[in-house]
Amino acid sequence: MPLSANNPDRTSWLHVGKNSDFPIQNIPFGVFLTRDDIITIGSRIGDTAIDLGALHQLGYFEGIPLTDDIFLQDTLNDFIADGRKTWRAVRDRIAEIFDSNNTILKNNTKHKEIVLFRLDEIEMQLPVQVGDxxxxxxxxxxxxxxxxxxxxxxxxxxxxxxxxxxxxxxxxxxxxxxxxxxxxxxxxxxxxxxxxxxxxxxxxxxxxxxxxxxxxxxxxxxxxxxxxxxxxxxxxxxxxxxxxxxxxxxxxxxxxxxxxxxxxxxxxxxxxxxxxxxxxxxxxxxxxxxxxxxxxxxxxxxxxxxxxxxxxxxxxxxxxxxxxxxxxxxxxxxxxxxxxxxxxxxxxxxxxxxxxxxxxxxxxxxxxxxxxxxxxxxxxxxxxxxxxxxxxxxxxxxxxxxxxxxxxxxxxxxxxxxxxxxxxxxxxxxxx
Amino acid sequence: MPLSANNPDRTSWLHVGKNSDFPIQNIPFGVFLTRDDIITIGSRIGDTAIDLGALHQLGYFEGIPLTDDIFLQDTLNDFIADGRKTWRAVRDRIAEIFDSNNTILKNNTKHKEIVLFRLDEIEMQLPVQVGDxxxxxxxxxxxxxxxxxxxxxxxxxxxxxxxxxxxxxxxxxxxxxxxxxxxxxxxxxxxxxxxxxxxxxxxxxxxxxxxxxxxxxxxxxxxxxxxxxxxxxxxxxxxxxxxxxxxxxxxxxxxxxxxxxxxxxxxxxxxxxxxxxxxxxxxxxxxxxxxxxxxxxxxxxxxxxxxxxxxxxxxxxxxxxxxxxxxxxxxxxxxxxxxxxxxxxxxxxxxxxxxxxxxxxxxxxxxxxxxxxxxxxxxxxxxxxxxxxxxxxxxxxxxxxxxxxxxxxxxxxxxxxxxxxxxxxxxxxxxx
The missing domain is CATH 3.90.850.10 (Fumarylacetoacetase-like, C-terminal domain)
Structure with missing residues (x-):
């Protein structure tokens, strides 16, 4: 069964340049320092970085069993430990939120200001604490x-x-x-x-x-x-x-x-x-x-x-x-x-x-x-x-x-x- | 200059058997689970385990710059990161507390009940999270x-x-x-x-x-x-x-x-x-x-x-x-x-x-x-x-x-x- 987040026909209301590595079908995970010097777990569509910690606090992941601070961490280790079912649910939800047909976040200027960053406003960190x-x-x-x-x-x-x-x-x-x-x-x-x-x-x-x-x-x-x-x-x-x-x-x-x-x-x-x-x-x-x-x-x-x-x-x-x-x-x-x-x-x-x-x-x-x-x-x-x-x-x-x-x-x-x-x-x- | 905790003439008011590996000159560090299922950092004299988390909460390390929760952790990593000066101050203090001539803890039955454990009451853990x-x-x-x-x-x-x-x-x-x-x-x-x-x-x-x-x-x-x-x-x-x-x-x-x-x-x-x-x-x-x-x-x-x-x-x-x-x-x-x-x-x-x-x-x-x-x-x-x-x-x-x-x-x-x-x-x- 194809994964919903992989749907090749989906487009995003965020700009994705031609030949971008990061269309809405990608939705990778990373850790970055924001313009306010806050460390958070994030994703990326086109050249826009998404603060998943902020998205979660604003309630966008409601219904997915996640601890409150799962994205407010300096590594992905705990999120990764939650297992594949959770990763899939989160990736699917991110795809929905940024889908061209979904206007909830798109039309919420205040939320967008909190959640979205230009790449030059953030500093990427090591995404995991590598145990071995x-x-x-x-x-x-x-x-x-x-x-x-x-x-x-x-x-x-x-x-x-x-x-x-x-x-x-x-x-x-x-x-x-x-x-x-x-x-x-x-x-x-x-x-x-x-x-x-x-x-x-x-x-x-x-x-x-x-x-x-x-x-x-x-x-x-x-x-x-x-x-x-x-x-x-x-x-x-x-x-x-x-x-x-x-x-x-x-x-x-x-x-x-x-x-x-x-x-x-x-x-x-x-x-x-x-x-x-x-x-x-x-x-x-x-x-x-x-x-x-x-x-x-x-x-x-x-x-x-x-x-x-x-x-x-x-x-x-x-x-x-x-x-x-x-x-x-x-x-x-x-x-x-x-x-x-x-x-x-x-x-x-x-x-x-x-x-x-x-x-x-x-x-x-x-x-x-x-x-x-x-x-x-x-x-x-x-x-x-x-x-x-x-x-x-x-x-x-x-x-x-x-x-x-x-x-x-x-x-x-x-x-x-x-x-x-x-x-x-x-x-x-x-x-x- | 010999280290105070190493003073060979010092004896402890805690019992130390003949041929024990753990006289008051040793004062090793470890992590254990107590009878109340609490994890703590500890030391040992003779066959008595010492709950350093409890000792610290009771004020016995006053004057040594330590964070409140430094011993209430499941690994020694943070304490070790504090550096040699801190390790020495803590080891010297433990030696003083348990010195035969020091009656402060020795005569405080309530504190002793909180701080001291028989070895069969505790379960030793991995003392550090080994990075590499x-x-x-x-x-x-x-x-x-x-x-x-x-x-x-x-x-x-x-x-x-x-x-x-x-x-x-x-x-x-x-x-x-x-x-x-x-x-x-x-x-x-x-x-x-x-x-x-x-x-x-x-x-x-x-x-x-x-x-x-x-x-x-x-x-x-x-x-x-x-x-x-x-x-x-x-x-x-x-x-x-x-x-x-x-x-x-x-x-x-x-x-x-x-x-x-x-x-x-x-x-x-x-x-x-x-x-x-x-x-x-x-x-x-x-x-x-x-x-x-x-x-x-x-x-x-x-x-x-x-x-x-x-x-x-x-x-x-x-x-x-x-x-x-x-x-x-x-x-x-x-x-x-x-x-x-x-x-x-x-x-x-x-x-x-x-x-x-x-x-x-x-x-x-x-x-x-x-x-x-x-x-x-x-x-x-x-x-x-x-x-x-x-x-x-x-x-x-x-x-x-x-x-x-x-x-x-x-x-x-x-x-x-x-x-x-x-x-x-x-x-x-x-x-x-």
Missing amino acids: YTDFYSSMEHATNVGTMFRDPDNALMPNWLHIPVGYHGRSSSIIPSGIPIHRPQGQTMPEGATEPIFGPSKLIDFELEMAFITTDANDLGEPIPVNEAEEYIFGLVLFNDWSARDIQKWEYVPLGPFLAKNFASSMSPWIVTLDALEPFKVESPKPIKPLLPYLKSKGKKGYDINLEVAIRPKNAKEAIVSKSNFKYMYWNMSQQLAHHTVNGCPVNSGDMMGSGTISGPTEESYGSMLELTWRGEKPLTMKDGTERKFINDFDTVIMRGHCEKDGTRIGFGEVSTQLLPIYNSQKNKKK | YTDFYSSMEHATNVGTMFRDPDNALMPNWLHIPVGYHGRSSSIIPSGIPIHRPQGQTMPEGATEPIFGPSKLIDFELEMAFITTDANDLGEPIPVNEAEEYIFGLVLFNDWSARDIQKWEYVPLGPFLAKNFASSMSPWIVTLDALEPFKVESPKPIKPLLPYLKSKGKKGYDINLEVAIRPKNAKEAIVSKSNFKYMYWNMSQQLAHHTVNGCPVNSGDMMGSGTISGPTEESYGSMLELTWRGEKPLTMKDGTERKFINDFDTVIMRGHCEKDGTRIGFGEVSTQLLPIYNSQKNKKK
Whole structure:
């Protein structure tokens, strides 16, 4: 049964520009600071932000079982914990309130002044307090590229890769929303041919084009989530830039995996697009190359056709698009990832985040990292100002965008945009 | 200057048994549920639990800048965020209140009824909400044993091991307090000689004897913590059992490190012993074998002499002590771990937890895991009921204990005790 909020024929009395990522069929969720410095949970239609805390106080969610302060919070965790039935009811109600045929709020100037904001009046925040963050490694093209470069082109995939959605734990504390600049990390590296490691700024800063999903409370300690129930526990998706320091990674990662090469920063787009909004864009995942163990056999369409792109904008130049990929290339889908993650009884909570791993497609233009796009720096990319990039330079801004499109409806994620600054200067930067 | 709360000559009007881990010089912090089902932050002297929330409401902390509800919380995170000066003032005050020479509370029967509990009247909770959990790999003996067994006895340590306090991110959601039973995890393994992986209960469940430290808010995104300031940001220590499934680990861990082999459960002792209480037991760390990069050079005594032991108690038998180790064997100390963790600007927050990694000593009796104690199952251990153990059996309880002792003062951690139950049965176990 199609979800009411997804009705493709619905239009809104709020202005929605052509090619907007945020038509009334999207209705994403985020957290923002208003012009009055109040933090609230909100949604967005076109370029108008909607204060859901204020809407709720004015009675617009009457009939939906919600606590009074559910939207007057600085994270979405409690709302997400309310579960899919509640998310759907709220999304449907927002679609009704802003439907072209509904004049109740449209004709109430006083209420509109309280509830609606221009984007330049608000400041987007991290939408969830991420309890635990896991990063998968689920693009076969990416794993093959990395294996070819660093190990053995004839055995690029590790023996476990086609049997397991390989993943590892990441760091929650350095997940930041779009717009927050980061510093080039320093660390230990072992230069080619050296016998002792050295300390200094990383020379090989890279992005990783990923998407990440956000979960609700899913299971008790010990309890696995069946693969074909997994989507019930996924609230929505964001764009995710898993910043990486390749030289630090190379020296530190044996035998326990990446650590400081990853945990200096990961950036996310601030609007969480619900799995419900993405329902019309479901596609089949790639056919498994090896037989799957039963706990990983997902039925039906569990992939999503989401166009992705990455741009680099040097300090005083226009941006250059450096990659065009698609989320549908993922070999392992989110249902398989969540089933695998919990098959041992690992508990998953509201606000937990799981990254896809770098999303590389089959062509060179669709690779999801500089490591692959420039093939370890052998084939630099040219920027709009004529400068070349093997990896990311100081003051470069990396921008990722994503959207689905089908039968005239476009649902998008906006962008995650992060500038890389030079190394942290403790004299200049320390706040305390 | 010695800390007032550490005065070895002080005695308490509360009974403290001989060999108690909790004399008035300890004053640990924890969270418990009282007989009235109220959750509160507390401390402990001897076998008496102290309700700090009630003490504060009764005015006993007057003069110390504390918010009214600082102890009326279900985690210590906010109190820990108040910083070392506050922790010290509170610990000193508790020492004064319960000093043998102080009769104010001692003679106030009404107040004592509100504030004091027998241990069997309370239920210990997880003391912190762990934002991020990191596990290090800092015992040279452990890393050497594992490298010898699984890789190459002649090159047991990886090339980076003597240069980096190697660590990786763990999972916060499955950290549980002592007393909560866990289920044997299921998962994918590749049996010896097989060509396809199989699914089923792990056959090689192991403990790892660790200690873990808990931090306060330490730094901004981008800001490193200097190695010789690191202890300022460490609140205290607990015993930590990093449960491991060796067969799952072996198949999954390349190239991104352990994942499901670890994240089904990690158990901690419920009383956090402050670094201040452990001050008298500081010792030199082992001499570095290779020169250290400057950011890892710690000055003075940064190790701690803490006696550790592990016992296994089968279902209907007495416990057998299977390991006796010591925290002082750690090659990398906590200051080096925290400096390394933040050298790239990774933020560390109040309630974050960092495990030492398995603490193995130089002798066979001091190894910190069944993997090492039985040398991969080649030399089984005998239990008190005559049964043998290569790894942990269903219904076994694993108990870890730790204490320091010097000049007649003993400061201890109590214990972390966890029973392993058979695999989760979704019919029988599901609560919802």
